[in-house]
Structure formats: structure tokens, C-alpha cells
Amino acid sequence: MADYIIETQDITREFDGFKAVDGLSLQIKKGEVFGFLGPNGAGKTTSINMMVGLLKPTSGQVIIDGQDMEKFDKAAIGVCPQEIVLWDNLTCQECFKLMGDMYEVPKDVLKQRIGKLLEDLFLTDKANVLVRNLSGGMKRRLNLALAVVHQPEIVLLDEPSEGLDPQSRRVLWEYIISLRDDEGKTVILTTHLMDEADRLSDRVAIIDHGKLLKLDTPENLKKEIGGGDIVEITLTDALMNGKVIGKLEEMENVLSVLEVEGIINLRALNAVGKLPKIMDGIEEVGARMADLSVRQNTLEDVFIDLTGTRLRE
Amino acid sequence: MKFFSIAIKDLKELVRDRKGLFFIMLFPVFFMLVFGFAFGGMGESNTPHKLAIVNYDKPVTLPTTGESVNFGNNLTQLLEDAKYEDSDVHLFNVTKMSENEADELLKSRDIDAALIIPDNFSESVLALINHTIMTTTNPLAASESTPPDATSTLIIRGDTGFMNFGVSQSILVGVLAQYQDEIVIHTQNAVRGTPGTQPTVFLNSKVEPIEGTQNFTTFDFIAPGMIVFAILLLATAVAASLTREVETGTLARLKLSKMRGFDLLFGGLIPWSLVVVVQVIILLVVAVAIGFHWQGGINSLLWSLLVGVIGGIASIALGMIIAAFVQNDRQAVNLGTLITVPMSFLVGAFYPLPDVEILGVPFNAFLPWTHTVKALTSLLTYGGGWNEIAYPVVVSVILTVILFAIGVVVFSKNRLKAEN
Structure with a gap:
């Protein structure tokens, strides 16, 4: 069993000569909330896209739980994309069922899981409402819930608070903490919100122009500058x-x-x-x-x- | 059974997007109505096709009577006199002219087609008569002798992009084939002593429209092809729908799961096939409602439904291939149109085309819709049954399966692998 659940080894990604990620090497521990902090365009999303296998690194390697990315079980990772990625003409329940089936979650387990997620994210009364009729905050919460319907070991959240009202943000933050504390999941979080990175992350990687500038706990980082x-x-x-x-x-x-x-x-x-x-x-x-x-x-x-x-x- | 979940999802999305579904279903109705009104005559009598005849033929002397006959003139007269069955309307409005004049009128589309009769036409007809006499009187000797080497080529010239030419040339090809058959039959009758047969008489062949097509309008001839054109265009809708999944990011969500390309595409094939069934039914119902004459009764329509659905499934597979190469639904529509419209010409949806050879290979024979057109024409225009359509149906099924497999491979490669 590897000590680190995700390890990136000098990964670089170029787009037409532009280096979006430049020699990123980091290790993410099991069961921690790992924050990627950086401005928009810093290379956070590109980095996590390489970590989940949506994007091939131009060079370097991603190791997940000691195994090469290609060989790793897809069901161990759940991704909540930055944009709201939902099927507008399906209901919340139908979206859950679809993704559960795609991850081969047994029917009885899936039923229980859907019920819990709807409850945890305050969507129970919206279970049979078409996605297109949900509010922005509800869609955000559903967007997150779909990433964890199959109970993955690693949950990647790309700018999860983007566009959320304070109430939905609070629900989301509590849920992220419960993922770590109650379910023992590893959560990788990208954000450009200081407050979010500070309050949720066990460790924060500060990234800009595709490069890792600093990696430590929020407290140590703040101490470091005095x-x-x-x-x-x-x-x-x-x-x-x-x-x-x-x-x-x-x-x-x-x-x-x-x-x-x-x-x-x-x-x-x-x-x-x-x-x-x-x-x-x-x-x-x-x-x-x-x-x-x-x-x-x-x-x-x-x-x-x-x-x-x-x-x- | 992940494909089944995808099928359910796609079906729900299709049905709940009422506007989108309405336009998909409305399209064939609109399409059939336009072509029906444009080419169906809508209660008016049939109109003659404008035909120019350029006659270079030289007369020959008949061995039996010593009479000098110009078969080119005979054919011209026959085309001038030919009428629609049970009607006083002539099949052709014939004008004799020079080749240059005919070319000019073809370019300006003042005539539908030009028939150029070569100078050895009579010689060829005479050779045919002599050969027929020989095969009738002494079959053994005839089988040992070589057939006459006096082939002449009648040229049907016209603008292949002009719908009227397509229709005129189809009728002319049928009439000319019948002319030759009639010569053979009448010669045989004359040799066997049928009273009253004279060369001039046996050439006065009666032009009969192909059996069952007596009351056909242009629309009736082109309707099977129109059905194929309409279902071919479905490829564009399928490509746009799949590409939307890419654009909205939902495909990336699915891509991260355990779903495979086959699940996504086979799952998508099921609801779209239902759309095809409804579309083909609508196309047939609308065609019949606006006066489509078809043969073979209800059985023909039922077989046509099956044939149309197979063609439609091939279109869905084509849409999946298109979706593998485009980035957004606008590109899907553009590329879809760019492929399906020329393809509808290639497969002979508008008028019969000879095999289109590319590097010596008959390209259109590899397109399932070529066989769909053939099968539909065979069913609806000529009243054929399963025996007549078995070959094109089996071939189109095989080609559709191949097309779908190609779709799965290219879509999986281009859309479901990690981006390079």
C-alpha cells in the first residue's frame, strides 16, 4: 500500500508551445484535503485533468496508489468539474441512477446511496425535478453529488464554490469536511478562494503559471512569511x-x-x-x-x- | 447492461426535448410535402418531357423486302407518338435539331434531355434483325456463329444536376430497351409466319410504360429516393446530439466512468432507431396522403418500413462517425450536410446513377443507402416482394453493421481516450 494516493512526477503539459503545467511534482496523502491554490489560468484544472486521466501529460508520469494512471481502477476517482455538467432533461434521481449504472454500483447499494446524497446535500425534495428546473446552487450541489455517487476513494473538486451563494457554500464545505472526516476520502480541491483553501485544506499547493511555488499546511505557509x-x-x-x-x-x-x-x-x-x-x-x-x-x-x-x-x- | 441505461437516458432526453423532437419529426413531413407538390402534379395531367433528337442515322436496305429504312426516323416517330397510358398526353415533346442547338438548349435547361442517334443505328438494328432471324430459323447454327458486331450507342445527353433530366433519362432508357425487345419479338413473329408482319409494321412498336407505372407522376418515381434522402439527413441530427454531449462536458463525466464506446453508441442507437421508425412511417403516410402511387399494396409499405429503418440505422451510424470528428454541434451540422447531401446523389436518391467508380472500385455499392434506394424502388415502384429485395436488404444490413463498428472504433479513439 503506497503512502501517497497520488503522486505526480515532473508532469508538464503544453498547448501549442504554451506550458500550462511546468514540471509539477507533488505527493498527496491518503485521507487529506489537498488544496490547489492559484489564480485562474494558473494550471490547476490542467493538473487535475492529468491526474484523472482526461489529459495526457506532455512529459512526466502520474502514479495513483502506486500504480500507473492507465492501469488504475476508474471507479476509485470521482471528479466534480468546474462547470456544471449535468443532463438538463433528466431528473436528479435519474442523473444519479445513470452515473451509478456507469460505475456498476449494485442496485440496492445505489438506492441507499442516492437517498443519503440527496439528504446530505439538501436535495431530497428535488429528487424528481428536472435538472433544468433547479436553481444554480442546487445544480452545483448535484454536480458534486454525482462525483461521489460511486463512493470513490479520491474526490477531485475543481473550483466547487464557483458561483455559489453563501448558504450553498456552507453546505458544500461541511460536506467536503465530512467526506474526509466521516468517510476517510482523499479530497483534492482547486480554488482561487483564499478562505476556502485556508479553511478546508490540510495542505495547500500554491501554483502560478503552471509551476508549484509552495506546498505546506496553511498554518505553516502563513508562519513562513512571518x-x-x-x-x-x-x-x-x-x-x-x-x-x-x-x-x-x-x-x-x-x-x-x-x-x-x-x-x-x-x-x-x-x-x-x-x-x-x-x-x-x-x-x-x-x-x-x-x-x-x-x-x-x-x-x-x-x-x-x-x-x-x-x-x- | 450499461448500454441499456444510456438508451433510457437518451430516450428520455429526446422525448423531453419536445421542440427538438418536433423539428426532427416535422422535417420529413415538410420535405415530402415540398417534393410532393413540386413533382406530384397535384391532380394535373402528366406533362410531356422536352426531348431533342439529333439524328445522324443512315438508312439501310431490308434483306427481306429490299426496302430502304431509316430506323433513326422510325425511333423518332415512335417517341413523338408515345403517350401516357389512358391519356392523350404525349410522353415526350420531341424537337429535331442539330447537336449544337441541342447542347445550347440543354445548358439553358430549355429541354430536359437530348437523344443522339448515331449514324450506324439502322445498321445495328438490321444486324439485330438478321441475328434474330438466324436464331429463330436455325438455333444450332446461330449458337455456333458469333453475334453481329454492329453495336451502336444511343447517347442520352443532359444536365445531370437537373431533376427533369433524371426523370427523362429514366423513361428513355426504359423505352429504348423496350424498343429493342419489340424488334426481336416482332422479327421472331414475322419469321414464324405471323400474318401481316412487315418491317415497317414491326417497328411500329407500342410504347408501354413499365408495368404498373401508367399513372405515375414524377413524384412517384422519386419518392423512394426522397425517403432515403430524408433519413440520410438524420445523420446530421445524431451527430449534433452526440456532439452536444461533448460540448456540455457530460461526455467527459461518462468517459471517467466504466462506460465503453460500445455502451454509449449502442445505447444511443436504440432511441434513435425508434425515431427512424416514426420518421419512415411519417414519410410513407405523408407520401400516400398527397397522392403517392405505389405498387404491391400494404405489404409493400410494410417491407418499405423495414428497408427504411435499416437505412435509417445506417444514417445513425454515419452520424456517430461524424460526431467523432467535430468539436461542436454547428460543425456537426455543417459536416453532416457536407457529407449527406452529396452522398444522397451518390446512392441514387434523386435519380438512378451508374456505379460511381473510384480507383476502379464501385464506391456507391459500399454505401448501404444505395441498396436502400434499390430495395425501396423495387418495392414501391415495381411492386416487388421479398425475393426482389432480399439481396439489397441483406447487403445493406451487413454494410450498416460495418458502419456502426467503424463508428464505435473512431468515436472511442477520438472522444473517449485521454486527450493528447
Whole structure:
């Protein structure tokens, strides 16, 4: 039995000379929620498409539970695609039945499983409603449920929260945690939402431009860039940013000062206590402040620290 | 039995997409009505086909009477006089002219066809008469002698893209074959001493339309082909439907499961076959309702249903092959039309075509719909039964199975494997 359920060995995928994924090597442990964090276009979906066998790597290899991708039992993987992929003219129940049959789930097991999934994802009263008549949130939940109808060992969720209302998102997050805690599944999650990666993932891989930038637990990642809070300052004249950054860098106990998309991003211990000095410094160089906010360190700040840019939408 | 689950899914999707289903079913009705109104005469009497005759024939002297006869003129007269059965309307509106004039009129479609009678036509007819006399009076000697080497070729010229030419040439081919048969029969009668037979008399053959086709309109001749054309176009709908599964991503979901290409395509074949059954019934009912004359009674229609459904299943298989090569349903419709329309000409849906040879191989014989057209024509136009259609039906079934197998292989290869 392998220690890692999925292992990618230096996988690369090119599309017409463009490297969507560039030498990605990582190992995913059994029973963990593994987050892929990165902006849109970072190569997350391409990476998981290679992991499930929808896409062949241009080079490199994917090993699942110690076996080559080609030989692995398809039923061990369940995939929830980023887009809503459903049959509009079937009912929820019929969609479940179809996918259960496609994975050769025994009829009695399937019946029980459908009932549980409908209940867990609050779709019981919609069981016989045509998919085309469901709300967006319901479709999202059904989209996820179809990926796990055959009880796969590995569940891949590609941007599962995309387009969800807060209520549906909460249902989804609870369900993802229950997949790990109650059913012992390995969950691989791609997201560009900091909050989602932070709250759900045991480990997070930060990926951008097809490359793995960092892989660790959310706590370690946040620790790695150091403690402190984040002060975000917007000046009335962005041309003054350089001068202000120069001034702020001279201050004591300031850990880092960066300009990110026209906003000054300052990380410092006891940031609130330093606010008067910060404002004085801004005035000294003749700049005027349009906005200022203070918040806790997040995974996005890890991303900013690594790339110098925010996560792109 | 994964294919069965796919069949149920496809059937439900088809039935619940009422608009889509309506258009699929409406299409053959609309199609048959248009062709029925255009070519059916709709209660009007039959109209003569405009025929130009270019006669290069040189007269010959008959050995029995010493009379000089120009058989080209005789044939021309016969075509001028020929009438629809039980009608005063002539089969052809004949005009004699030069070859250049005929070509000009063909190009402008002012005439439907031109018949070019070669200069050795009378010589050939005479050779035929002599050979017939010999085989009738002394069969033993005739069998040892070589047949006369005086073949002449009558040219039926016309615009092959012109529907009227297709109909005219079909009638002309039948009339000319009958002309030759009549010469042989009358010569034999004359030799055996049938009273009153003279060369000029035996050439006054009565032109009879092919048995059972006396009251046929153009629509009646083309209706079997129209049925095939309509079911061929179903390939486009099947390709678009399968491609939609690719576009919406549901195919990727299925692809990740244990489903195989055969399950998906055989499962899809079942509900689409039901669509074909309904479509063919609609086509036959509408055709009959607007005055289609067919032969063989209800049995012919029932056999036609079977033949049409086999052709339809072949179209579904073709649609699956098309779906293996396109990215979206717009491409499916474009490629589908690009393939099915020329193919309907190749298989002779609009008018009979000789075998289309590609590198010496009769290409159209490998298309199941060629045999569907033949079987339907045999059933509906000539009133044939199982004996007449057995061969084309068996061949079309074999070709349909092959086409479906090709569909499974290419679809699985192009759509169900990991993308390269």
C-alpha cells in the first residue's frame, strides 16, 4: 500500500508551445484535503485533468496508489468539474441512477446511496425535478453529488464554490469536511478562494503559471512569511507610492512593504500601534491617503509574498 | 447492461426535448410535402418531357423486302407518338435539331434531355434483325456463329444536376430497351409466319410504360429516393446530439466512468432507431396522403418500413462517425450536410446513377443507402416482394453493421481516450 494516493512526477503539459503545467511534482496523502491554490489560468484544472486521466501529460508520469494512471481502477476517482455538467432533461434521481449504472454500483447499494446524497446535500425534495428546473446552487450541489455517487476513494473538486451563494457554500464545505472526516476520502480541491483553501485544506499547493511555488499546511505557509498584520494603504496619487514605500521601509519592526496593484501592502507586528507613525511618514513625503485598512495575515499574503501580485480573478 | 441505461437516458432526453423532437419529426413531413407538390402534379395531367433528337442515322436496305429504312426516323416517330397510358398526353415533346442547338438548349435547361442517334443505328438494328432471324430459323447454327458486331450507342445527353433530366433519362432508357425487345419479338413473329408482319409494321412498336407505372407522376418515381434522402439527413441530427454531449462536458463525466464506446453508441442507437421508425412511417403516410402511387399494396409499405429503418440505422451510424470528428454541434451540422447531401446523389436518391467508380472500385455499392434506394424502388415502384429485395436488404444490413463498428472504433479513439 503506497503512502501517497497520488503522486505526480515532473508532469508538464503544453498547448501549442504554451506550458500550462511546468514540471509539477507533488505527493498527496491518503485521507487529506489537498488544496490547489492559484489564480485562474494558473494550471490547476490542467493538473487535475492529468491526474484523472482526461489529459495526457506532455512529459512526466502520474502514479495513483502506486500504480500507473492507465492501469488504475476508474471507479476509485470521482471528479466534480468546474462547470456544471449535468443532463438538463433528466431528473436528479435519474442523473444519479445513470452515473451509478456507469460505475456498476449494485442496485440496492445505489438506492441507499442516492437517498443519503440527496439528504446530505439538501436535495431530497428535488429528487424528481428536472435538472433544468433547479436553481444554480442546487445544480452545483448535484454536480458534486454525482462525483461521489460511486463512493470513490479520491474526490477531485475543481473550483466547487464557483458561483455559489453563501448558504450553498456552507453546505458544500461541511460536506467536503465530512467526506474526509466521516468517510476517510482523499479530497483534492482547486480554488482561487483564499478562505476556502485556508479553511478546508490540510495542505495547500500554491501554483502560478503552471509551476508549484509552495506546498505546506496553511498554518505553516502563513508562519513562513512571518507574523504580523497587514496594513493596506491607498494614496490619492499612486505616483507617490514609491516615495511612501521608501519612507515606510525605514520604520522599525516593519517586516515588508510592497506595492500590489497600486496599493501599498505593509506587513508589521503590532500594526495598529504603528498607525500614527505610518500616517506621519506619509505626510512627511507630501502624499495624501485615500484609504487605509488593517487585517490579519492570510494565504493571499503568502501568494503576494511569493509572486508580488494578488490572485487574479 | 450499461448500454441499456444510456438508451433510457437518451430516450428520455429526446422525448423531453419536445421542440427538438418536433423539428426532427416535422422535417420529413415538410420535405415530402415540398417534393410532393413540386413533382406530384397535384391532380394535373402528366406533362410531356422536352426531348431533342439529333439524328445522324443512315438508312439501310431490308434483306427481306429490299426496302430502304431509316430506323433513326422510325425511333423518332415512335417517341413523338408515345403517350401516357389512358391519356392523350404525349410522353415526350420531341424537337429535331442539330447537336449544337441541342447542347445550347440543354445548358439553358430549355429541354430536359437530348437523344443522339448515331449514324450506324439502322445498321445495328438490321444486324439485330438478321441475328434474330438466324436464331429463330436455325438455333444450332446461330449458337455456333458469333453475334453481329454492329453495336451502336444511343447517347442520352443532359444536365445531370437537373431533376427533369433524371426523370427523362429514366423513361428513355426504359423505352429504348423496350424498343429493342419489340424488334426481336416482332422479327421472331414475322419469321414464324405471323400474318401481316412487315418491317415497317414491326417497328411500329407500342410504347408501354413499365408495368404498373401508367399513372405515375414524377413524384412517384422519386419518392423512394426522397425517403432515403430524408433519413440520410438524420445523420446530421445524431451527430449534433452526440456532439452536444461533448460540448456540455457530460461526455467527459461518462468517459471517467466504466462506460465503453460500445455502451454509449449502442445505447444511443436504440432511441434513435425508434425515431427512424416514426420518421419512415411519417414519410410513407405523408407520401400516400398527397397522392403517392405505389405498387404491391400494404405489404409493400410494410417491407418499405423495414428497408427504411435499416437505412435509417445506417444514417445513425454515419452520424456517430461524424460526431467523432467535430468539436461542436454547428460543425456537426455543417459536416453532416457536407457529407449527406452529396452522398444522397451518390446512392441514387434523386435519380438512378451508374456505379460511381473510384480507383476502379464501385464506391456507391459500399454505401448501404444505395441498396436502400434499390430495395425501396423495387418495392414501391415495381411492386416487388421479398425475393426482389432480399439481396439489397441483406447487403445493406451487413454494410450498416460495418458502419456502426467503424463508428464505435473512431468515436472511442477520438472522444473517449485521454486527450493528447
